Amino acid sequence: MAGDLGLFGLRTVRLSVHPPFEFGEIASQIVEIGWRSSVLVAVGGFAVGAVLALQTRASMASFGATALIPQAVSFGLFKDVGPLVTGLLVSGRVGAGIGAELAVMRVTEQVDALEALAVNSFKYLVVTRVIACIVALPVLTTILDFAGVAGGWLTEWVYSRISISLFLNEAFDPMGWSDYIPPILKTFVFGLIIGLVSCYIGYNAKGGAEGVGRASTKGVVISSVLIILSDVILVKAIQFWYA
Numbered sequence: 001m002a003g004d005l006g007l008f009g010l011r012t013v014r015l016s017v018h019p020p021f022e023f024g025e026i027a028s029q030i031v032e033i034g035w036r037s038s039v040l041v042a043v044g045g046f047a048v049g050a051v052l053a054l055q056t057r058a059s060m061a062s063f064g065a066t067a068l069i070p071q072a073v074s075f076g077l078f079k080d081v082g083p084l085v086t087g088l089l090v091s092g093r094v095g096a097g098i099g100a101e102l103a104v105m106r107v108t109e110q111v112d113a114l115e116a117l118a119v120n121s122f123k124y125l126v127v128t129r130v131i132a133c134i135v136a137l138p139v140l141t142t143i144l145d146f147a148g149v150a151g152g153w154l155t156e157w158v159y160s161r162i163s164i165s166l167f168l169n170e171a172f173d174p175m176g177w178s179d180y181i182p183p184i185l186k187t188f189v190f191g192l193i194i195g196l197v198s199c200y201i202g203y204n205a206k207g208g209a210e211g212v213g214r215a216s217t218k219g220v221v222i223s224s225v226l227i228i229l230s231d232v233i234l235v236k237a238i239q240f241w242y243a
Helices: 001-015 024-033 035-063 066-107 110-116 121-160 164-172 176-205 208-241
Strands: none
Touching: 001 121, 001 176, 024 035, 024 066, 024 208, 035 066, 035 121, 066 110, 066 121, 066 164, 066 176, 066 208, 110 121, 121 164, 121 176
8 A cells, every 4th residue: 555655646746736727626625624624623722732731730830830831831732742633633534524525436436527527537636635735734733833822821820810921921932933833844744644645545445335434434544643653753853953
């Protein structure tokens, strides 16, 4: 499967730079993948930020270092937790959807119908969705990060009545662009993984309704595993280049 997926990815890259460019379909998929995932991502980020603040307070209170909680929340979210959680959330929602959608189109011969109408089904169905995933992931990650900061502030406000201006100042004052840009760049890779894996499994689905179910499940599982593994590699690469 790895070799076939690699060839599938190379074909996607090659067709993505050749006209015609399906801008309308790309925009439609960005709305479907990005905008319609934003509420899920924001709620998830808010919960993650609240949990980070609670766990950090439990650890730092014993050392009298509760003033560092805003920094711990912001660094934890922006540097690793935010990108990884966003990738997994989007993989669960979008990966399953893309896999099932393309699998249904394959087993009901809608893909063959597009080809009969002289439409490049690969470019129209696959390339557009992969590009949309790559574009949407950084934006969704930013939404999750700031929603997480809001969750962390609300948790701290309950305990210490800290003002939001003071919390934000303490959270972002020690951060620089080098703490924000490299983790965001990781999410382009996460988007590529989600788009390629989901489209590959759905586009090549077989076996009727059972094949659709398998495509949906495999798209989520494989995308999530690859995101976690790639995160380990990318974190090490970021540490190497920005050490």
